[in-house]
Amino acid sequence: MNGVLTIAWLTLHESLRRRVLLVALILGLAFLAIFGAGFYAVTHSASTLGRGVPGGPQQLIAPAFLSMAGMYAVNFMVILMAVLMPVDTLAGEMRSGAIQSLVTKPIRRSAVVLGKWLGFWLILMGYLLLMSGGIALTAFALSHYIVPDLSTGIPLLMLEGTLLLSLSIAGGTRLSTLTNGVMVFGLYGLAFVGGWVEQVSALLGNSAGSYLGVLSSLLIPSEALWHLAAYHMQPPIVRDLGITPFSPASVPSDGMVLWSIGYVLVVMTYAVVQFARCDL
């Protein structure tokens, strides 16, 4: 365990020294500032129009839509960070030979993989909590809108980030940096398209398209997790009206969550086994 924590500390330290955390924090705060300004402008003009019953669906549409747009952007940034931060960590250090001074110490190779995973996971989750929390707090502060069921939605986004982070770490034990990045983004793209094919097919009642979407979600369940999180983080009335692009026509089942957790475990087991076996 000491080895895992030491490598995690090194990973955090590296992110700090390479100003990854600083850049992410500054741009994150800039994002929240723009989101807040936009949110205020839109919700203020919507309320001055004075239409709809207070607390009714018309009054909820603007903040619910903007909050979900903000969450969608946060989700996308988390995905980028989950893939890009660790994409070079093992592949790059294996190529340069820097890994040799680590794995010849009295720690298991699995500690290197798990320590790096833990370090990046802490950064990623911190960023996700900061940004999604910022969105929810901004929405509440400016319009008293409470993003529903954050306690379910945010863990789902955390699971999505964890899944892509794990894929990026695992890919690095076998592939070069570039190939690893292409592979993980390629898989994410596949899930993204598959997810939307599933949603559109569900709207049109096309079962073949829906199956295709489910199949892509089984291959990589990232987009399904987003759709499930989006489902939970919208007021039921807005969600059921289907008037925002974030209202899923087909809601992934809870089984997909279990599948995703199993997916992470299998991917990380592969990463540990592969790294333990490879010649360095």
Added chain:
Amino acid sequence: MSEAVIETRSLRKQFGNKTAVADLTLTVGPGEVFGFLGPNGAGKTTSVKMLLGLVSPSAGSGRVLGKPLGDVKSRARVGFLPEHFRFQDWLSAREFLEFHGRLYGMPAQKIRSRSEELLARVDLLDSAERKLREFSKGMLQRIGLAQALLNHPQLIFLDEPTSGLDPLGRLLVRDVIRELREQGTSIFLNSHLLSEVEVTCDRVAFVRRGLVVREMALNDQTAELEVELKIGPATPELLAGLAQFGRNVRPLNGEVHLQMDREESVPALARWLVGQGVPLYRLTTTRKSLETLFLEVMGEDERPG
């Protein structure tokens, strides 16, 4: 005799169709400074990597500090300076040593005191707060050496430890090796600099095309003792008589040369010549340099060009 610190039997490493190491069978004793010599591509680095558990052997077996290759716990007693040292260059020299000390599982207080001691030893105390990315190649090599010494290793692998160093840096490494030897640390030295090996190693192995072709002790090089005699007429009978003291007896440029097996036989040779009534004008003994031996062992076909 104490247990060998390194013991391998027919270690082999195959990368696809390419044989990197064909048969590595060697033993390194406790406190021994062992030189591992060979041309580029001979399999030296792959051999070191197998001993350290970085590369798994395709066949054969080995033990390091009495444990199977790759044993995690025994690494606490091993130090390693890689040939291509690439370290965490965003760390300062002091942070770098502290981080590696933590990897060794050393207590914080011990890490701090040992780091100070080693920074001073490798002459980097003034640069302790500088980032490694600002270091020259020689400075990186010295901090790498400090890292390899952090845990007071019982066995240390030095892969080309002087390749990036100026003469003063080389002298420093040589002194460190001497100190380690005095402390009883075993050293596995992989180096191209034969002059360095010659003055630091107790024993060497020559490796060619993945095979250990010769092992010899450097402090007992009697097999390579060349004797030059300036004497009276070298009759066939005299040459035949000299053969009892050595081999390859031959007249050369008005002198007689031979190779002797034991330095202790030199006085007996002189007595025999005088006893035979042969005028003896000069008797000199020379040893072949390691470089000459290296070229002989490797053969002309290993020479580039």
